[in-house]
Amino acid sequence: MSKPIKRPSIQTYWTSRYLVTLIFGLFIIGFLAVLWIRQTTLSHNLDLTRIVVNEMADRAVSDSGNFNDDPRFLSILERRGEAFPIETRPLTYVVNSDGTVLFHQQGPGRRNETDTKMIPTYIFEKTEVKFELNGEVAYAVSAPILDDSETTGYIVMIQRKQDLLNTNQEYRLLFIMLASIGLLGYGVIFYLAKQLAKPIRRVAFAAQQIERGSYEISLPSSKEIKEEEISDLVDAFKTMSSRLSHLEELRSELLAGVSHDLKTPVTSISGLLQAVNEEVVTGDEAKEFIEISLKETQRLQHMIDSLLDFNSFAAGGIPIYPTKTQLFPFVSEIMKQWQTTVTDIDMTIDIKNPLNELEASIDPIKVEQILINLAQNARHAIKADGQIKVNFINNEHSVEIQLQDNGSGIPQDEHPFIFERFYRGNDKKLQIRGLGLGLSYSRMIALAHGGDLRLVESSNKGSIFSLTLPKK
Numbered sequence: 001m002s003k004p005i006k007r008p009s010i011q012t013y014w015t016s017r018y019l020v021t022l023i024f025g026l027f028i029i030g031f032l033a034v035l036w037i038r039q040t041t042l043s044h045n046l047d048l049t050r051i052v053v054n055e056m057a058d059r060a061v062s063d064s065g066n067f068n069d070d071p072r073f074l075s076i077l078e079r080r081g082e083a084f085p086i087e088t089r090p091l092t093y094v095v096n097s098d099g100t101v102l103f104h105q106q107g108p109g110r111r112n113e114t115d116t117k118m119i120p121t122y123i124f125e126k127t128e129v130k131f132e133l134n135g136e137v138a139y140a141v142s143a144p145i146l147d148d149s150e151t152t153g154y155i156v157m158i159q160r161k162q163d164l165l166n167t168n169q170e171y172r173l174l175f176i177m178l179a180s181i182g183l184l185g186y187g188v189i190f191y192l193a194k195q196l197a198k199p200i201r202r203v204a205f206a207a208q209q210i211e212r213g214s215y216e217i218s219l220p221s222s223k224e225i226k227e228e229e230i231s232d233l234v235d236a237f238k239t240m241s242s243r244l245s246h247l248e249e250l251r252s253e254l255l256a257g258v259s260h261d262l263k264t265p266v267t268s269i270s271g272l273l274q275a276v277n278e279e280v281v282t283g284d285e286a287k288e289f290i291e292i293s294l295k296e297t298q299r300l301q302h303m304i305d306s307l308l309d310f311n312s313f314a315a316g317g318i319p320i321y322p323t324k325t326q327l328f329p330f331v332s333e334i335m336k337q338w339q340t341t342v343t344d345i346d347m348t349i350d351i352k353n354p355l356n357e358l359e360a361s362i363d364p365i366k367v368e369q370i371l372i373n374l375a376q377n378a379r380h381a382i383k384a385d386g387q388i389k390v391n392f393i394n395n396e397h398s399v400e401i402q403l404q405d406n407g408s409g410i411p412q413d414e415h416p417f418i419f420e421r422f423y424r425g426n427d428k429k430l431q432i433r434g435l436g437l438g439l440s441y442s443r444m445i446a447l448a449h450g451g452d453l454r455l456v457e458s459s460n461k462g463s464i465f466s467l468t469l470p471k472k
Contacts, residue, residue, distance in 0.1 A: 010193060011197045014196075018185075018186075019189070026181060030174065034174070037174065038165050041165055042161070053142060053143040053156075056143070057145050057146070090159040091157065091159070094145075094154075097152060098121070099119045099121050099124070101119060119154075123140045123158075124142035136161070137160070139159055142154045142155065199220050202220060203234060206219055207237075210241060210244060265300040269297060269300075272293045320449060323363070324360075324361060325360060326357060328353060328354060335351060335388070345384055349387075352389070358399050360398075361449075361470055366448075369441075369442065370442040370453065370467055373438040373439070373441070377439070378407055378463070381408050389404040390402070397470065398470050401467045404464045409459045419439050446469070450470045453466070453468070
């Protein structure tokens with residue numbers, strides 16, 4: 001015997017998968033954000049470098065027209081290097097027009113650099129140049145030093161790309177933001193999964209109760225549930241539980257009813273035959289007892305045949321042989337023959353002749369069973385002065401045969417169950433012996449024809465049943 005598979009709860013299952021999805025999504029967002037921050041930071045620092053270089057170029061010439069080596073200018077030059085939001089300051093060079101270094105400034109944090117005497121002219125021919133410095137990518141930003149519109153030199157700032165991208169503060173903020181989103185998302189899905197699992201867990205517990213044979217279950221009300229699908233699930237489960245409970249009651253009643261209905265004729269037959277056998281009765285009275293026994297035997301046989309027919313039909317064992325049949329003469333003949341069997345009360349049958357001939361594809365024997373069963377049910381509902389009306393309704397692809405009686409009707413609370421197998425209403429249980437298969441069996445025959453049998457309406461003034469049959 002294989003071990004049962006241990007499955008996680010809905011809360012654990014979906015929370016873990018959401019968490020994995022969230023982490024993967026945040027990783028993608030973080031990766032793209034890092035690329036964006038690096039590009040933005042590089043562009044921002046290069047723009048800042050251009051501003052500083054242009055400012056220093058404007059201050060680089062003294063009033064006498066020579067390079068301004070005033071200590072205040074050099075101090076400003078050093079402080080401008082500290083304006084960059086990076087730990088390693090840029091290398092700042094003041095060169096003449098042929099690239100000879102006149103002065104260079106190495107800010108705090110700068111790695112030891114070799115003294116440079118010359119700056120290649122290609123570096124300051126453009127305001128911004130990307131080049132390789134000691135095996136690393138670097139950027140040089142330059143601005144001309146002008147004296148009466150004549151270029152006397154250049155201010156050049158050189159920074160490694162790695163230094164320009166050194167923005168730990170932004171990365172820390174990004175990490176805090178992503179971590180906060182992750183924690184918030186995990187908390188939200190944990191709570192939502194818990195709320196989602198709560199009604200489903202109660203449904204699962206109710207199913208276990210039903211499995212143990214207890215139909216007294218407790219499920220959340222519609223007001224407690226916000227999701228349409230879960231509300232539909234709970235409502236369907238409540239309906240199923242109610243029907244199972246009802247079917248369980250029917251099963252118990254069936255066992256008692258069938259036992260009683262089968263035992264009664266057997267007991268009657270046994271008593272009658274025993275009286276004849278022991279010669280308690282003789283002559284004509286004995287013959288009468290034997291006739292009664294034969295009738296009880298036939299009734300018993302009929303009940304057994306009904307059970308066998310129903311089971312065979314439910315299993316698909318009874319075939320349907322449809323033929324084209326004129327409905328009005330067919331129904332009229334059946335109702336006329338049945339009426340002759342009703343001798344205990346006055347019964348009239350009114351069959352409305354349709355304007356046109358109606359033809360349907362039916363198995364006459366099976367449809368006759370349906371009509372006789374409907375007529376018998378109407379008879380049982382009628383107390384006195386009985387009347388049955390038969391009406392035909394011509395549809396495009398089908399024909400409806402409606403039987404209306406003036407009986408006592410079917411109680412409203414019994415309408416959903418009248419086509420259930422073995423179901424008998426409270427009145428029938430007390431007054432009529434039977435198995436409760438008539439309507440269920442009749443409907444199965446109608447469905448096998450491609451039609452249907454349904455209760456149109458029922459009240460204390462009577463009932464209307466509609467039998468739908470296909471034309472082809």
